[in-house]
Amino acid sequence: MQPSPAEIARTLAAGHLPAVAHIACRPGPVPVRHVTDNQGRVLLLVPAEGTVATALRPQDGNDDTALVLDIRDVPPMASSPSLGRVWISGWAAQLTGDDARAAALDYADTDACGDLLDIGESQALYRMDVAEVRYERNENLVEIDPDDYAEAAPDPLRNIEFDLIADLADHHMSEMSDYVRRQLGKAARPGDEPKVVRLDRYGFLVRMGGRSARLAFPRPVTDRHDLAHLLHPILCRRCTAHEETAA
Template sequence: MFRTGRSLPAADEDARQPSGAERVRTLVAGNASAVLVIPGCESSERAPATVDARAVSPSGDVLLLLPVGSPATRAATHATADEVTAVMEITDVAPVAVPHRIRGRGWVAGWLTHVPEAERPAALALLADERPGLPEPGPGAALLRLEVGEAYTDDLWGAEHVEPEDFAEAAPDPLARHEAELLQHLAASHGSQLRSLCALVGDRGACAGWQRVVPLGLDRFGLRVRFCAADACFDARFEFPHPVTGIPGLRTAIRHLFDAAGA
C-alpha cells in the first residue's frame, strides 16, 4: 500500500515539478536502461535491441549507438525518410535498494535512419559528451538517428504525453548525471537525517513505525523519500525553497531540509 505526501512548499509556486518533456529528456540523458523496438517486424526481428548510448541533438533527434547486428540496425540499413518506425523504451529503476524499485517508464517513438557518414563526427562528439569515458565505437557498433514523432512518460509524477517540439526544447534536469551517486551517498551516510524528515509530514511519534527510509528520487526541485513498514510504504516529496542548478546549491538545500526536520 502506498500513500503520498508533500512538505516544505517551494518559494517558486509555479515551478514545483519538472514538465513531462523535461522528465522524458532526463530519462534519455540519465542512466536508465533503454531498448529499441521496431513495431511490425517479423517475429524473428522483433527482439528489442539494447541501446549502448544515446544523446539528443540540437534539433531534437535522438542519436543511438547500437550493435551493428541488431534488428533495429538491419531495419535502418536501407531505410530512407520515414520508412522505418521505432520506439525507444526506457525503464527508470531506483539506484538504491527499495521495495517497488521501478520509478517510471518512458517511450520515444519516431522514424529511424542511419546517421550519414559526414555527420558521424559531430554525433559521436555529442554521445561522448553525454557519456564521458565512452569508448570509440568500433566496427561492431552502428550509429542511428531517431526523428522524434511523439514521447510519453508514466512515472512517479503521473502519465503525460509529450509533443516533439516540447521534447526538442526541453533540457534534462541538471542533477540527472549525478543523481545515482547522490542518492547512494544519502542512503549510505545520512540514514538518521533521512529518517528525521518524517517529522515534516506528520507526528514525530509516528516516525518510529517506518522501518526503512530510502531516498528515492532527486531533481532540482526537491527530494523524494520512501518510508516503509512491514505492510505499507509512504512516499513523501520534500521541496527545496528554490530550484537548484548544481551540486553547491544542492548541498545548501539538503542542509535546509535536515535543519528543518531537526528543529
C-alpha cells in the same frame, strides 16, 4: 515543485538506462545503445554489420526507417518507486561525414565510449528525429508534445541518484531524519524512520513506513555541487549555528 512529464521523459531517454527498439517491419524488440542530444533527438550507436544496423537499413527508396524506442526506469534502490516508462517514436537515418563527427561529440557528452572512435568502420551512428512521445506511470498514459519534450532538460542528478541516496543513508541519516520531521510537523508519526528513496533537481521523496512524502528544495538545483551547497544547512546544522554565532 516536481518534474513535469516532459522532463521525466527527457530524463528517462537521456541514455543512462537500457532501451529496446521496435523497428518497422522487423522482428524484435532488440536492445540498443543510445543517448539523446541537447534537442532530445535519439542517437543510436550500433555495430555496422550487426542486427540493428541491418534492421535500420531503409527500404523502398526511403532515406530513413521508422522505429519506437522503449525505455523503462530502473529505480536506484529496491524501495524506490519507478518513474515509469517512455516510448519515443520517429525515424532514424545513418549519419556520415561531418554529421557523424558532430553527433559523436554529442554522444560523448553523455557516454564517452571507445566505440565512438570506430564510427565509419566497425560502428555506425544513427540519429532518430522524434515524432511522438508517450509517457506511462502507474498505468496512466500521457501524450507529450514533441516540442515540449525537446525544450525540457534531463534531470542533472539522475545519473548519480543512487550515490546521493546512499551517501545520505550512510552518513547523514540522523540529520535527514530530524529535517524531515521538522518539515512534516504533526504529520510525522513517532516510530517512523524517514528514508530518502528518490531525489531530483526539485526535491526528494521520503518513505516512512507505508507512507510517502515529497519535500521540495527552495529552488531547482543544477548539479551535485549545487545540491551540496543547498543541503549544507540541513546536514551541518552545528556548523551553521557556529557560523551564525561567530558572525
